[in-house]
Amino acid sequence: MRINISGWSSRGLRCPDVDIDLRQADGTPFHAAFLQMPNGTGKTTTLELLKATLSGEAVNWDDTKVRSFLRRGATNPSGQFIIKLLVDGKPLTFELDLDFEHGRATCATTRPGSGGIGKGWAPPPEMRRFLARSFLDLFIFNGELANALFEDRSSAENAVDALCQLYLLEEVAGEADDRWQKRATSVVGPKTSGALATLQTRRTELRARKVALQRTRKKAVADMADAKAASDALEVKINAKATGLDRDNSDLADARTAEATANADVKQAVTSLHKAMRLPIALDPSIGRSLTNWKDHLEELKLPEATSAQFFTDLLRKTDCICGTPMTDVMREQIGAMSRHVLSSKENGQLNIIKTDIEKYELTGEEGSSHDSMQRALATLGEARRTQLECRQTVRALRRKVLDEGGDEVKEWERQQAALDASYAENEALVASIDDPGLSLPSGVPIHSLAKIERDLKDLDDKITEATDTVELRAKTNVIQAIVKRAEELARRTIKDELLKACNARLGEILADDPIELEAIDGHLRLVGQERGSEAQTLSVGYTFLMTLLERGENRFPLLVDSPVGKMDGRVRRQVGKLIPGLCDQFVTFVINTERADFVPAVEKSAKNTSHLTFFRKTPGNARLMTNLPAGRYIETDTGVIVDDEGYFDTFDMEVEGL
Amino acid sequence: MSLDPALEGAIRQAVREQGQKPALAEKMIAWLEGLGQGGMSATDGDGFYARTMAAVSAEEANDAD
Numbered sequence: 117m118r119i120n121i122s123g124w125s126s127r128g129l130r131c132p133d134v135d136i137d138l139r140q141a142d143g144t145p146f147h148a149a150f151l152q153m154p155n156g157t158g159k160t161t162t163l164e165l166l167k168a169t170l171s172g173e174a175v176n177w178d179d180t181k182v183r184s185f186l187r188r189g190a191t192n193p194s195g196q197f198i199i200k201l202l203v204d205g206k207p208l209t210f211e212l213d214l215d216f217e218h219g220r221a222t223c224a225t226t227r228p229g230s231g232g233i234g235k236g237w238a239p240p241p242e243m244r245r246f247l248a249r250s251f252l253d254l255f256i257f258n259g260e261l262a263n264a265l266f267e268d269r270s271s272a273e274n275a276v277d278a279l280c281q282l283y284l285l286e287e288v289a290g291e292a293d294d295r296w297q298k299r300a301t302s303v304v305g306p307k308t309s310g311a312l313a314t315l316q317t318r319r320t321e322l323r324a325r326k327v328a329l330q331r332t333r334k335k336a337v338a339d340m341a342d343a344k345a346a347s348d349a350l351e352v353k354i355n356a357k358a359t360g361l362d363r364d365n366s367d368l369a370d371a372r373t374a375e376a377t378a379n380a381d382v383k384q385a386v387t388s389l390h391k392a393m394r395l396p397i398a399l400d401p402s403i404g405r406s407l408t409n410w411k412d413h414l415e416e417l418k419l420p421e422a423t424s425a426q427f428f429t430d431l432l433r434k435t436d437c438i439c440g441t442p443m444t445d446v447m448r449e450q451i452g453a454m455s456r457h458v459l460s461s462k463e464n465g466q467l468n469i470i471k472t473d474i475e476k477y478e479l480t481g482e483e484g485s486s487h488d489s490m491q492r493a494l495a496t497l498g499e500a501r502r503t504q505l506e507c508r509q510t511v512r513a514l515r516r517k518v519l520d521e522g523g524d525e526v527k528e529w530e531r532q533q534a535a536l537d538a539s540y541a542e543n544e545a546l547v548a549s550i551d552d553p554g555l556s557l558p559s560g561v562p563i564h565s566l567a568k569i570e571r572d573l574k575d576l577d578d579k580i581t582e583a584t585d586t587v588e589l590r591a592k593t594n595v596i597q598a599i600v601k602r603a604e605e606l607a608r609r610t611i612k613d614e615l616l617k618a619c620n621a622r623l624g625e626i627l628a629d630d631p632i633e634l635e636a637i638d639g640h641l642r643l644v645g646q647e648r649g650s651e652a653q654t655l656s657v658g659y660t661f662l663m664t665l666l667e668r669g670e671n672r673f674p675l676l677v678d679s680p681v682g683k684m685d686g687r688v689r690r691q692v693g694k695l696i697p698g699l700c701d702q703f704v705t706f707v708i709n710t711e712r713a714d715f716v717p718a719v720e721k722s723a724k725n726t727s728h729l730t731f732f733r734k735t736p737g738n739a740r741l742m743t744n745l746p747a748g749r750y751i752e753t754d755t756g757v758i759v760d761d762e763g764y765f766d767t768f769d770m771e772v773e774g775l
Numbered sequence: 776m777s778l779d780p781a782l783e784g785a786i787r788q789a790v791r792e793q794g795q796k797p798a799l800a801e802k803m804i805a806w807l808e809g810l811g812q813g814g815m816s817a818t819d820g821d822g823f824y825a826r827t828m829a830a831v832s833a834e835e836a837n838d839a840d
Contacts, residue, residue, distance in 0.1 A: 117811075242815075280779040284807045288827075295824060592831040599789040599803065606785035614781065668779060670811065 118672040119246065120145045120202040120702050124166065128195035129214070130185050131158025131165075132733050132756025138704060140725065145202065145674075148696075148703045148723035150716055152730040152765055154738075157756070159678050159706045160258075161185070165197045166676070167256055169212040171249045172223055172237030179219020186216045187755075193217045203243060210237065246673065251278055254662065258678035265641045265658050266648060272661065273608075273639045279669030280611050282604055289600040296593040299586060306583040307590065315583060319576045325562075326569045333550045333566070336543040343540040350533040357522045368514040375511050378504035385497035392490035397477055401487050404477070411474045414467055421459040428455035611668075612637045618664045619657075626656050626691040634661075652684045659692050663699040674702035679711065686714040693718025709769050728765035731758045741769065778807055799830040 122145060123137040138149045153159050165185075168174035185195060195214045200207065209226040223237040239247055246252075253264065254275050264271050277283050300307055306315060397404035431438065432448050441447070477486070519526050546564075554565025563569055619634050632653050635644040641661060643649060649657065666673070675696070681689045693715040696703050703723070707716065720726050732738050733756050742757065749761040759765070777783075783804055790800040806823035809815055815823075 242810075280782060281807070281811050282782065284778075284810050285782075287810050288803065288806055291820065291824060292828075588833050589828070592828050592833065595793055595795065595831050596803075596827065599786065599793055599795070599799075602789035602792060603782070603785040606788055607779070607782045610781040610785065611779065670777065670779065 117243065117246065118202075118204050118701065119243075119674060121674045121676065121704060122200035122202055122207070124162075124197065124199040126162070126165065126195070126197050128187075128190070128192040129161070129165070129197060130187050131161040132731070133753040134731060134756055134758055135751070136729065136731075136758070138702075138727060140727075145702045146723075146727040147701070147725050148719050149705070149727040150719075150729065150765065151704065151706050152709065152712070152728070152768055153706050154708060154732055154769065157731055157733050162706075163256065163258065163676075163678050165212065166199060167249065167252050169197055169199050169210045169223070170247050170256075171252055172210075172239075172247070173249060174212050174221045175223050175237065177221045182214050182219045182221050183216055185214055203240065208239065208243075210239075245283060246278065246671070251275075254278075255673045256676040263654065265661060266643075266654065267640065272637050272641050275662070275665055276608065276611055276615070276637065279665045279671060280607070281670060282607055282611075285600045285604050285607075289597050292593045292596045296589055299589055303582060303586050305579050305586070307586050309587050309591075312580065312583045312587050315576060315580050319573065319580060322569055322573050322576065326566065326573070329550055329564065329566055329569065333547055336546045336550075340540050340543045340547070343536040343543070347533050347536040347540065350529045350536070354519065354522065354526055354529050354533075357526050368511065368518060371507065371510040371514050375504070375507035378500065378507040381500040382497070382504050385493065385500040389490070389493040389497050392486070392493045395477070395486050395490075398486035398490040404486070407474050407477075411471050414471055425455075425459055428452070428459075614668075615661070615664055618667075619660050622660050622664060622695070623657065626660060626688060626695075627653060629687065632657065637661075651682055652688060655682045655684065656688055656692060659696070663695055666699045672701045674704060675700045676704040678706040680705045680707065681711050681715045684715075689714035690718040694722050697723040712766070726762075727760070728762040729758060729760055730765050730768050731756060778804060778811065782807070795832055796830065799827070799832075802827040802830045 122139050123135065125133075125135040127133050136151070138145050140146055165174075168177075186192070193216055195216065197212045197214075198209060200209050202208070207226075207228055211224040211226070213222050213224070214220075215222070222235075224233055224235060225238040226233045227238075227240070251274065254271070257264075265275075306312055392398050397407065428451065432443075432452060435443055437443050437447060437451075519530050549564040550566055552565045552567070554563065554568030554571075557563060557565065557568060563572075615637060616634055623632060623634070630650075630653060632646075632649050633644040634641060634657065636642045641657060643657070648654060662675070666675075681692070684692065697719055703719065705719075732741055734742075734752070734754070744764075745757070745759060746761045746764050749764070750757055750759040786803050786807075787797070787800045790797065790803070802823075806827055809819060809823055
């Protein structure tokens with residue numbers, strides 16, 4: 117990101133009214149702009165307004181603070197400070213309005229490319245971190261900055277973070293974490309690897325259970341077949357043994373035929389009863405009576421008007437009624453009047469259907485006929501069941517007789533056959549439990565239902581898939597965060613080491629006569645062997661640190677400095693002045709006439725282009741400054757004069773300062 | 776806008792130390808560069824995030840977890 121200051125203006129404030137334009141004719145800012153302002157012109161006020169407007173903190177000022185910006189003795193109700201920026205070449209303006217009557221400060225932001233004028237302080241989101249007060253203090257400052265770099269335990273570190281873009285790592289880590297949190301809150305299932313492992317263990321157990329049950333079923337079916345075959349074989353042997361007892365055998369065959377017929381009759385009777393039971397009114401006569409009673413209480417039969425009105429309209433035009441009687445005027449009048457009573461809304465159509473349905477069942481016979489029909493089916497079933505039991509008893513008795521007459525060998529076969537039949541029944545029950553849908557099984561008991569296991573497996577698979585994705589995302593997010601953390605450590609260490617070397621090399625040149633060396637950049641700057649240097653040394657170290665940092669950073673910021681040289685001697689001024697333009701895109705500085713020497717010429721030599729503005733307050737004491745203003749090169753307001761002229765700048769107030 | 780060389784180098788080293796493939800470092804660097812340029816849309820952000828997460832080796836991630 118490249119941020120430049122296009123200019124600023126103030127109206128009705130403590131500092132004189134002025135429009136400062138730092139742009140060249142083509143709209144780009146001057147590489148170096150000198151703003152010569154004698155003491156008392158409002159340098160400190162301007163610096164404070166610049167920072168408060170850029171950071172947006174002015175809106176939090178209380179009424180006393182707001183009113184402190186009103187010029188002494190003035191009565192204007194409001195004042196305004198506007199700062200114009202270029203952000204990557206696009207204009208961005210912050211406007212601060214001070215309401216002295218109510219003691220309020222308000223901001224407005226203008227972004228022509230995206231939304232025009234907006235209420236409040238609203239810079240682009242990606243720019244906000246560079247407009248934080250702590251960050252602005254690094255690039256809009258006076259001689260106090262150097263002290264901050266030595267004293268504020270995080271100032272140097274913050275500068276490294278911002279200019280070397282280490283903050284981007286935090287943004288990546290934050291973004292990854294935000295997305296994980298969003299995912300975690302939207303997922304109801306397990307989110308940890310432990311919970312996922314539990315699910316996987318359960319799935320493994322269920323799969324093993326499924327395989328075991330499938331094997332069990334297969335074996336049970338085979339055992340059933342074997343048992344049946346063996347039982348049938350024994351039956352053949354028993355029957356063969358009984359061949360000598362022709363009469364008994366013949367009776368048994370007849371009895372078995374009768375049993376089969378009885379079985380078929382029972383089946384038929386059950387089917388008939390099921391059919392009869394499907395009619396609710398067959399179950400109990402009271403159901404039919406209740407339905408009829410309800411129907412009788414419904415509104416009288418009506419016709420839906422939307423579909424039936426035309427019928428009456430047409431009928432009234434006929435010569436004969438639908439009953440065949442010739443239509444008279446009296447009949448027409450009566451039919452017209454009555455039609456209004458029988459026509460109704462479409463909802464009546466549904467009621468009509470219900471009523472008709474009830475009547476349909478009422479009309480199938482006399483009251484209670486359905487119930488009687490069901491009762492008859494029930495009696496038939498009872499009779500069939502009794503016959504079936506008798507047939508079974510007969511078969512059993514005849515078979516017993518045949519077996520008893522067959523001797524011990526047949527009895528042994530019978531015992532074996534009984535065992536085989538029991539085994540068959542046991543396996544049959546086992547297969548039935550395995551094939552059961554298992555819809556309402558008690559919990560905590562082993563599952564035999566394959567269908568239930570299949571359902572549980574599918575449910576587990578779904579949960580595991582979701583949990584796997586979630587757990588994997590957590591793990592991946594952890595990896596990203598670990599990389600970010602480690603990269604931040606590594607990058608900060610490398611950058612600090614490189615900065616330290618570069619700073620010390622540069623300090624060796626700048627302060628050759630008064631050497632000083634940086635020991636560490638550890639949150640703040642630390643010197644080798646001494647806690648603090650002289651004021652000039654401290655300022656030089658501060659400049660050197662910022663310059664070196666600016667040189668390697670990808671983001672570009674303007675450097676706006678009040679009183680840039682402090683107590684530096686001429687040589688150091690020249691050294692610092694020579695280096696500054698090479699290290700920033702835009703250098704703006706507030707100077708007084710005594711700071712011009714050595715520093716300004718050194719900056720001019722290195723800068724691509726320069727602007728020389730002189731600004732002073734209009735007071736009786738400054739009347740002498742108005743005498744030699746260059747024609748056409750100055751703008752005069754009610755409270756001040758700004759002169760855009762290099763010659764005037766270079767000679768401004770020389771006689772007063774005794775130069 | 777390119778990143779500070781020290782930052783790029785640090786990401787590559789950190790990715791290596793985590794046992795991840797170099798492709799992840801490239802995805803992260805691209806994401807950081809995108810953020811550094813500013814004006815990133817939500818769609819751009821989704822894309823950088825998805826590409827970065829896809830480049831994380833799940834096996835190594837689970838081991839780390």
